[in-house]
Amino acid sequence: MWALVVVVGIIVYEVITRRVFGSPHVWTYEIITFFYGFHFMILAAYTLLHKGHVAIDIIYIRFSPKKQAVLDLVTYLFFFFPFVIILLYVGFDNAVASWATGEKTLTARLPLVLPGMKTVTPIAALLLLLQGFSIFYRRLFFLTKGREL
Amino acid sequence: MPEFSPELLTFLMFAGVLVGLFMGHPLAFILGGLAVIFGLLGWGFSAFSMFANRIVGLMDNLILAAIPMFIFMANLLERSGVADGLFESLRYLLGPIRGGVAMAVVVVCTVFAACTGVVGASVVTMALLAMPMMLKYGYDKSLTCGTICAGGTLGILIPPSIMLVLMADQTGLSVGKLFLGGIVPGVILSCLYIGYIAFVCGRRPELGPPLSMEERAAVPVKKRLSMAAISLVPPVLLIIGVLGTIFSGIATPTEASGVGAFVALLMAIGYRRFSWKMFKDTVLSTGRTVSMVMMVLVGASCFTGVFMGVGGGQVLTDLIFTLGMGNKWLILAIMMLIVFFLGALIDWIGIIYITFPVFLPIAEKLGFDQLWFVVLLAVNLQNSFLTPPFGYALFYLKGVAPPGVTTADVYKGVVPFIALMLVGLFLCILFPGAVTYFASFID
Numbered sequence: 001m002w003a004l005v006v007v008v009g010i011i012v013y014e015v016i017t018r019r020v021f022g023s024p025h026v027w028t029y030e031i032i033t034f035f036y037g038f039h040f041m042i043l044a045a046y047t048l049l050h051k052g053h054v055a056i057d058i059i060y061i062r063f064s065p066k067k068q069a070v071l072d073l074v075t076y077l078f079f080f081f082p083f084v085i086i087l088l089y090v091g092f093d094n095a096v097a098s099w100a101t102g103e104k105t106l107t108a109r110l111p112l113v114l115p116g117m118k119t120v121t122p123i124a125a126l127l128l129l130l131q132g133f134s135i136f137y138r139r140l141f142f143l144t145k146g147r148e149l
Numbered sequence: 150m151p152e153f154s155p156e157l158l159t160f161l162m163f164a165g166v167l168v169g170l171f172m173g174h175p176l177a178f179i180l181g182g183l184a185v186i187f188g189l190l191g192w193g194f195s196a197f198s199m200f201a202n203r204i205v206g207l208m209d210n211l212i213l214a215a216i217p218m219f220i221f222m223a224n225l226l227e228r229s230g231v232a233d234g235l236f237e238s239l240r241y242l243l244g245p246i247r248g249g250v251a252m253a254v255v256v257v258c259t260v261f262a263a264c265t266g267v268v269g270a271s272v273v274t275m276a277l278l279a280m281p282m283m284l285k286y287g288y289d290k291s292l293t294c295g296t297i298c299a300g301g302t303l304g305i306l307i308p309p310s311i312m313l314v315l316m317a318d319q320t321g322l323s324v325g326k327l328f329l330g331g332i333v334p335g336v337i338l339s340c341l342y343i344g345y346i347a348f349v350c351g352r353r354p355e356l357g358p359p360l361s362m363e364e365r366a367a368v369p370v371k372k373r374l375s376m377a378a379i380s381l382v383p384p385v386l387l388i389i390g391v392l393g394t395i396f397s398g399i400a401t402p403t404e405a406s407g408v409g410a411f412v413a414l415l416m417a418i419g420y421r422r423f424s425w426k427m428f429k430d431t432v433l434s435t436g437r438t439v440s441m442v443m444m445v446l447v448g449a450s451c452f453t454g455v456f457m458g459v460g461g462g463q464v465l466t467d468l469i470f471t472l473g474m475g476n477k478w479l480i481l482a483i484m485m486l487i488v489f490f491l492g493a494l495i496d497w498i499g500i501i502y503i504t505f506p507v508f509l510p511i512a513e514k515l516g517f518d519q520l521w522f523v524v525l526l527a528v529n530l531q532n533s534f535l536t537p538p539f540g541y542a543l544f545y546l547k548g549v550a551p552p553g554v555t556t557a558d559v560y561k562g563v564v565p566f567i568a569l570m571l572v573g574l575f576l577c578i579l580f581p582g583a584v585t586y587f588a589s590f591i592d
Contacts (some may be wrong), residue, residue: 036217037208039436040443047440053175053543054441054496060173068173075174079182083448086185086197087204094201114209121204 041120045127048135069143076136083127091121155460158191162456166495170539171487177441180448180499190347191459199458200401203450207443211403212318216311217439218406222413223304224431224438229417232274234380240282241373248350248357250286251296252343254279257337258300260381263388272301272545281551289356290554292349295562298542299342299569306499306527307335309391309409311442312497319505322393324402324508325395327586330524333337337583338531338573345569359377383419387412396591413577441500449502469511477515484508485529485574492533496541500533503525514575521577524584528574535570537561 047053060068098115153161169179188196207213226232228236236257243249243256254275261271275297283293305312308328317324350357391409394400400408415425456462469487473480476553484504490502504526512522537560547559577583 036214037205037219040440041204042210043436043440045168047437047444051436053177053444054175055170055175059171071172071173075169075172075179076185079169079174080178082185083178083181083451087181087200088198088200091204093198094205104212116546117208118201118205120208121201 001141002095024105036122037117041124042127044124048128048131066143069139072139073136073143075134076139080132081129084125086133088122088125090127091118095119095122153459155192155464156336158187159456159461159464162187162452162459162461164391166499170494172276174409176496176499177444177448177571180445184322184448184451186452187459188455191455196455196458199454200451203454204447207446208448210318211401212314212324213443213446215309215314215324215403215406216442218403218410218436219311219314220310220442221435222406222410223415224435225417226387227262227274228427228431229413229420229422231380231384231416231420232257232271232278234376235260235384236278237277238373238376238380242377243362245353245464246347247359247422247584249282249359250279250345251288251292251346251350251357254283254296255300255339255342255346258297258303259307259335260384260388262300262304262335263309263384263392271304272298272542273549275301276546276549280549280554284551284553287355287358290558291562292346292356293562294389294546294550294554295564295566296342296346296557297537298546298563299560299566301340301545302531302542303335305534306331306338306531308332309395309402309406310527311412312501312527312530313328315446315498315501315506316527317402319501320509320523321340321521322520322523324428325398325591326520326524326588327527328395328402329591330391330520330584331527332587333583334524334528334577337576338528341569344492345565349565353405369559376559377427386414398591432446445496445498446502449499452499453502453506456503457506466511469507480515481578482515485525488526488529489532489536492530493536494539495533496539497530497533500530518581518585520588521581521584524579525574528570528577531573535567537563 060071063071093145097114098118165186166179170176171181184200185197201509218405235251239253239256240250243253246252252324257279258271258275259273279297280293283296284290304310308331310328310331311325313331314324316322317327346357387409390412391405394405394408412424414428443541465487469480469483472483488500488504491504508526509519509522512519534540537543540563543556543559543563547554547556
C-alpha cells in the first residue's frame with residue numbers, strides 16, 4: 001500500500017514539474033494546485049510512517065522505552081486520533097457536497113478538479129488513521145508483551 | 150456545556166502545545182488535536198466544518214505550490230554536491246586567515262541559502278561537510294556548532310525562501326517584494342557572523358587556527374581562485390535565473406520554482422551526480438519534507454482558526470496594547486519579544502500562523518510599513534531555529550554531529566549568534582531602508 005503512495009508521489013512530482021514548462025493556459029494552474037495539494041496530503045501518512053513529522057524528542061528520549069510507549073499511547077489518544085477522525089468526518093461531508101453539486105473551478109470552469117481536491121482530505125485522513133492505528137497497536141503490543149512487533 | 154473565558158482558553162491552548170511537545174508528539178497533530186479539543190470546549194461541534202475549508206484553502210493555493218518545488222530544488226542541489234565544491238575551494242582561499250574555515254562556512258551557507266530556502270538541508274549539509282574538517286583543524290567546538298547552525302539558518306531568510314513564500318500568502322504582499330526585502334537583512338546577518346568570527350579568532354587564535362603551511366603549499370593561489378570560480382558560477386547563475394525571472398515579472402514565483410528545480414536537476418546531471426536511485430531518493434525525501442511542512446500548516450491553520458474563534462486574538466491584542474502603554478515602539482518591542490519567546494517553543498510555521506492574524510492589524514494601526522514589519526518578523530524568526538530548548542537547527546546539527554560534540558557545546562555555541570541576530574534585527578529596525586529600498590523598485 002505504501003509503495004502505491006510512493007509511486008503516486010513520484011508521478012505527481014513529474015507532472016508538476018512538466019506542467020510548469022507548458023504553455024501558460026489557465027487550466028494548467030488549476031492542475032498544478034491540484035497535484036500539489038494531492039501530493040502533500042496523501043504523503044502525510046507515508047511521512048508519519050517514516051517519523052518524518054517534526055517533533056521534539058529532547059525530553060522524550062530521556063524516558064525508558066516503556067514510558068515512551070505510554071507517552072505515545074496518551075498523545076495519540078488525545079491529539080492524533082481526535083484530529084484525524086474529525087478531518088475524516090468533515091472532509092467526507094465536504095467532498096460529498098462538492099460531488100453532489102458538481103462544483104467547477106472558478107476560472108477555467110474545469111469539472112472534477114474541485115470535488116477531486118476535496119476528496120483528497122478524507123482519503124488522506126483515512127490513510128493517516130490507518131497508519132495511526134498501526135503505530136498505536138505496535139506501542140500497545142510493546143507495552144503489554146515487552147517486545148517490538 | 151460550561152462557559153470558559155477567552156483568557157483561560159488562550160492560556161490553556163498555549164499550555165497544551167507545551168505539554169504535547171514535551172511528550173514528544175509531532176507538532177502538526179498537537180496543533181490539530183488541540184484545535185479539536187478547544188473547538189469543542191469553546192464552540193461546539195459546528196467549529197469543525199471550518200477545518201475542511203481551511204485545508205482546501207491550503208491545497209487550492211498557487212502561491213504555496215512554490216514550496217514543494219523550492220524544496221525539491223534544494224534537495225537536488227544538495228545531492229549534486231554544489232556545497233562540497235564551494236566549501237573545498239573557499240577553505241583553501243580563506244584558510245590562511247585566522248578563523249578562515251569558519252568564515253568559509255558562513256560564505257557557503259550564504260550562497261547555498263540563496264539556492265535553497267530550507268534550514269534542514271543547509272544545516273545538515275554543512276555539518277557533514279565542514280564539522281569534521283573544522284574539528285580536525287583544531288577549531289573550538291562551540292564556535293564550530295554556532296557557525297554551522299547560524300549559517301545554515303540563513304537559508305530561511307535569503308531568497309528564495311519558503312518562509313517568505315508563506316508570509317506572502319498570509320499577508321497579500323507579493324512574493325517578489327518580500328524576496329527583495331529579505332536580501333539585505335540576510336547579507337547583514339551574514340556579515341555580522343563573519344565579523345564576529347574574525348573578531349574572536351583574531352583575539353584568541355586558538356579558537357580558529359589558520360591552515361598549516363604545508364597544507365597551504367599544496368594548492369597554489371591561482372588554482373584556489375579558479376576552483377572557487379568554477380564552483381561558484383553554476384549556483385550563482387541558478388540564483389540569478391530564479392530570482393531574476395521573479396523580480397522582472399517574467400515568471401510567477403511558482404513557475405520560477407518549477408524551472409529552478411528543473412535546472413537543479415540539469416546541474417546534478419552536469420556534475421555527474423545523477424542516477425535514478427539518486428533521483429528516486431530525492432523525490433522521496435522531498436515528499437517527506439514537503440508533507441512535514443504542510444502538515445504543520447494544516448494543524449496550525451486549524452489551531453489558529455479555533456484560537457481566533459474563541460477570542461484568543463483579542464486577548465493577545467489587549468495584552469500587547471496594555472503592556473505597550475500606547476507607545477508604538479514599546480508595542481513593537483513587545484511583539485518582537487513574543488515572537489522571540491514563541492520561537493524558543495514552536496517552529497516558524499506555527500508562529501506565523503498564530504501571530505500574523507493578531508500582529509498585522511496592530512502594525513497597520515500603528516502605521517508601520519507592512520513589508521518592513523513582515524521582514525522584521527522574518528529576521529526575528531531566525532532565532533526560532535537557534536533558541537533552546539526547541540531550536541530546530543540544534544536538533545539537525547546534533548543529529549549528524551560527530552560523537553565528541555555534546556549538547557552543551559551546541560547550546561553554548563549558538564548564544565553569541567543569537568545575540569548577533571538580535572543586533573541584525575535592531576539594525577533593520579533602525580534603518581528601515583535596508584528592507585524597503587530594493588523592494589521599492591517593483592510593484
